[in-house]
Amino acid sequence: SAVISQKPSRDICQRGTSLTIQCQVDSQVTMMFWYRQQPGQSLTLIATANQGSEATYESGFVIDKFPISRPNLTFSTLTVSNMSPEDSSIYLCSVEGTGGDAYEQYFGPGTRLTVT
Amino acid sequence: AQSVTQLGSHVSVSEGALVLLRCNYSSSVPPYLFWYVQYPNQGLQLLLKYTSAATLVKGINGFEAEFKKSETSFHLTKPSAHMSDAAEYFCAVSGRGNLIFGKGTKLSVKP
Numbered sequence: 001s002a003v004i005s006q007k008p009s010r011d012i013c014q015r016g017t018s019l020t021i022q023c024q025v026d027s028q029v030t031m032m033f034w035y036r037q038q039p040g041q042s043l044t045l046i047a048t049a050n051q052g053s054e055a056t057y058e059s060g061f062v063i064d065k066f067p068i069s070r071p072n073l074t075f076s077t078l079t080v081s082n083m084s085p086e087d088s089s090i091y092l093c094s095v096e097g098t099g100g101d102a103y104e105q106y107f108g109p110g111t112r113l114t115v116t
Numbered sequence: 117a118q119s120v121t122q123l124g125s126h127v128s129v130s131e132g133a134l135v136l137l138r139c140n141y142s143s144s145v146p147p148y149l150f151w152y153v154q155y156p157n158q159g160l161q162l163l164l165k166y167t168s169a170a171t172l173v174k175g176i177n178g179f180e181a182e183f184k185k186s187e188t189s190f191h192l193t194k195p196s197a198h199m200s201d202a203a204e205y206f207c208a209v210s211g212r213g214n215l216i217f218g219k220g221t222k223l224s225v226k227p
Contacts, residue, residue, distance in 0.1 A: 004159075033214055033215075041219070041220075042206060042217045042218060042219045042220050043160075043206070043215075043217045044217075045214050045215075048214060092159055092160070094160075094215075103148045103165070103167060103210045104148075104150060104162055104165050105162075105215055106162070107152075107159040107160040107161075108159055109158060109159040110158070110159045112157075
């Protein structure tokens with residue numbers, strides 16, 4: 001398994017500003033994922049981030065709104081740009097298991113974002 | 117395309133009673149299936165997974181799930197609920213390298 005940390009754990013931001021969320025993993029991983037969990041809802045994949053290549057975004061999510069960096073095999077950031085109250089959500093990063101744990105994902109604790 | 121349907125957004129049981137959370141999946145290929153639990157104000161924790169080995173899968177905290185291909189189901193059970201089981205439970209199927217989640221079932225446990 002992998003241990004994942006996220007910063008910040010929560011934040012309250014004003015509309016029109018941007019917030020960068022950091023995700024750190026305790027081991028090297030190829031694929032990292034960013035999910036959004038809107039209040040009372042399930043998880044929706046925003047994008048998949050592979051080290052050394054551009055992130056792949058899911059339908060409904062665009063790079064200008066959610067730019068992602070993946071500078072090395074243990075770290076990634078997600079920026080929520082030009083925020084509106086509709087961006088209030090929990091943002092979670094995850095990584096894929098390796099070896100016998102392949103296909104499952106391990107999740108960070110999440111970043112709880114409130115936009116006012 | 118793959119999808120997951122969780123029947124019942126909210127399930128309430130008494131402490132000591134059987135827990136049954138329902139999950140049905142749709143997949144064009146043999147699926148990998150997962151149950152995750154989310155405690156209040158926390159991230160997701162893997163409970164158990166099915167990856168085409170034994171159809172009855174045992175997980176942490178006394179939970180287990182049975183893969184039934186004929187019913188396209190992967191229901192989660194626990195013989196005796198504990199107060200600490202109160203949480204939200206998500207069923208997921210493995211897609212194109214990512215997970216596709218159901219809408220979640222919130223489990224309440226009454227004393």
